[in-house]
Amino acid sequence: MIFGALYFGGIAIFMGGIGFKILQKAVPDVDPLITLNQFLLYWVLGELALRFFMHQMPVMNIKPLMTLPIKRSKVIQFLLNKTIFSFFNLIGILFFIPFSAALIYFGYAPLQVAAWLLSLMGIVLCLNFINFLINKNNTYFYVIASFAVLSVLLNNYNIISFTKISESIFYALYQFPYLVVFPLLLAFILYKSNYNLLAKHFYLDGIIRKKIEKVETKDLSFMDQFGDIAPFLKNDIRMIWRNKRPKQVLFTAVFFVFYGLFFFTFEIYKDNLFFTSFASIFITGGFLLTFGQYVPSWDSEYYKLMMSQNIPYYQYLKSKWSLMVVGVLIAYVLSIPYIYFGIKIFAMISAAAVFNVGLNSFITLYGGALNRVPVELNVKASAFGNTQGFNATQLLISLPKMIGPYVIFIVPYYFIGFKAGIIALSLSGILGLVFTKFFLKFIEKTYQKGKYKTIAAFAEK
Incomplete structure (x- = not known):
């Protein structure tokens, strides 16, 4: 797992460093930053899908603390803060930091690039906390998966251009640096939503209590x-x-x-x-x-x-x-x-x-x-x-x-x-x-x- 983290982390840094030139050669008539922003919406959906299957909240760290004289709020904050430093959050940042450095090197406004990068970090945190909400209720996942499939179909048949929508949303984060407050505010709201959800179920009897249900039997003698x-x-x-x-x-x-x-x-x-x-x-x-x-x-x-x-x-x-x-x-x-x-x-x-x-x-x-x-x-x-x-x-x-x-x-x-x-x-x-x-x-x-x-x-x- 350590070697895997180093491998994928190294790839993210390398691709972030050369990503500007790759996009410039792939689409020479379009600003590389605009090209990247056109597909960031699909990055958001793809990362949500990956996290749904592989990124889980470390609840094992919280159960032993429930019997100790520690405030409930402190334990829940510890759990949520621990998720912020997950590798799943780091991998995206490892790509965007060198890409942002390349943008500044090629003459983009440092303040606007910094706001764009900070906005993406806020979005990564949003994905982190949305994932835990999805894990608690599969309905969220089905909605997001349906939207992903629908967006690909509509974009493929030129009914609705989701690449243009993605460009409008993410490039605006570069054009108007003050918009950085919205991803950060959304990350805070999602943090509080996870906090409230955990607090609602933060009871030992809620974990150990078994729900009694009527068992149905079928004749399987055949x-x-x-x-x-x-x-x-x-x-x-x-x-x-x-x-x-x-x-x-x-x-x-x-x-x-x-x-x-x-x-x-x-x-x-x-x-x-x-x-x-x-x-x-x-x-x-x-x-x-x-x-x-x-x-x-x-x-x-x-x-x-x-x-x-x-x-x-x-x-x-x-x-x-x-x-x-x-x-x-x-x-x-x-x-x-x-x-x-x-x-x-x-x-x-x-x-x-x-x-x-x-x-x-x-x-x-x-x-x-x-x-x-x-x-x-x-x-x-x-x-x-x-x-x-x-x-x-x-x-x-x-x-x-x-x-x-x-x-x-x-x-x-x-x-x-x-x-x-x-x-x-x-x-x-x-x-x-x-x-x-x-x-x-x-x-x-x-x-x-x-x-x-x-x-x-x-x-x-």
């Missing part, structure tokens, strides 16, 4: 035909049926079936093989990628009890794998209408489905051995609830699942042709199915090796 893995499959289906987090994952997986409509309807993406393979993996692998990445975190609340029973790890992993395979097959059936966009695109989707079943499923299960983030299944959206369970480890694990299919496809495609790429991608998945037992045994050994580390990590809530 699954007994699956043999030894049937109890695990029943447990997962009940978990999805009864709890909020798994339901959200299931809805997300359904959304991914329609993912191709975004790529296949735009000419800029339609003929791009990277985006075609990328979309194909998500269309059929939505459930695999969303549900599978939280194995074994789904069982974190009773993992210690489960590991104390005489339960073979192999059966446990095979049940998770079987459930992911069924998810891929259902998504593939639902993707049949994509034939409308051409046989080549549907062939790519079909090959990606085989790859998801034969290789991506095992890569996902293997990644679970490195995922030791507990998931609270039915957590209510509150100031002290971990509603994400997403970390940098999972992001790194996801890279081979998304890039791997493209690499397998592009090499034979480049030397032979499209059909060769499709065959190579399909054969890689079929090969994985042939060695299913071998892969599951290998993954089982990996889980057994880290068993006690996983138990200890899940106990640290």
Whole structure:
């Protein structure tokens, strides 16, 4: 993580230093500062999306202080002030400071540049505090995500120019330095909003009290035909049926079936093989990628009890794998209408489905051995609830699942042709199915090796 921070921090500084020249060469007829300001609105939306999945409030620092004779206001201020010095806030500033220095070097007014830079720092703080409000209520995220998609579509079809709107907003911060008070004032208002929200839930009984709900039962006896893995499959289906987090994952997986409509309807993406393979993996692998990445975190609340029973790890992993395979097959059936966009695109989707079943499923299960983030299944959206369970480890694990299919496809495609790429991608998945037992045994050994580390990590809530 330290090396990652140094790497991305170094890139931000380097790009900020040469950014002026890059923009000047890319759009020679436009002021580089204006060019940058045209896309800052998308930077705001993109950073909000990144923070939603990876930036969480360090609530573990606040719980031990709740039993000590320290004023509530002091503890909450400590928590909020700690978030200000997050790496997520620093990375943007590391880009804008050298870029601002370059502006001054090339003759821009120092006072106006300083006001513009201070305004952007205020906006970074706004994003910091907005993110915590989003984490407490998913409605905020859905609104922002919908606005982001809508703005891209409207701008692409020249209905509303959001680049012009972005330019008007952010370039005004440079033209009129006194406008710096608005981002800073908004950051203060959001700070107070977070403070009030935390203060409202700052009670020990609010954390430990359990909400009693009526449990619904379903007859799942038909699954007994699956043999030894049937109890695990029943447990997962009940978990999805009864709890909020798994339901959200299931809805997300359904959304991914329609993912191709975004790529296949735009000419800029339609003929791009990277985006075609990328979309194909998500269309059929939505459930695999969303549900599978939280194995074994789904069982974190009773993992210690489960590991104390005489339960073979192999059966446990095979049940998770079987459930992911069924998810891929259902998504593939639902993707049949994509034939409308051409046989080549549907062939790519079909090959990606085989790859998801034969290789991506095992890569996902293997990644679970490195995922030791507990998931609270039915957590209510509150100031002290971990509603994400997403970390940098999972992001790194996801890279081979998304890039791997493209690499397998592009090499034979480049030397032979499209059909060769499709065959190579399909054969890689079929090969994985042939060695299913071998892969599951290998993954089982990996889980057994880290068993006690996983138990200890899940106990640290």
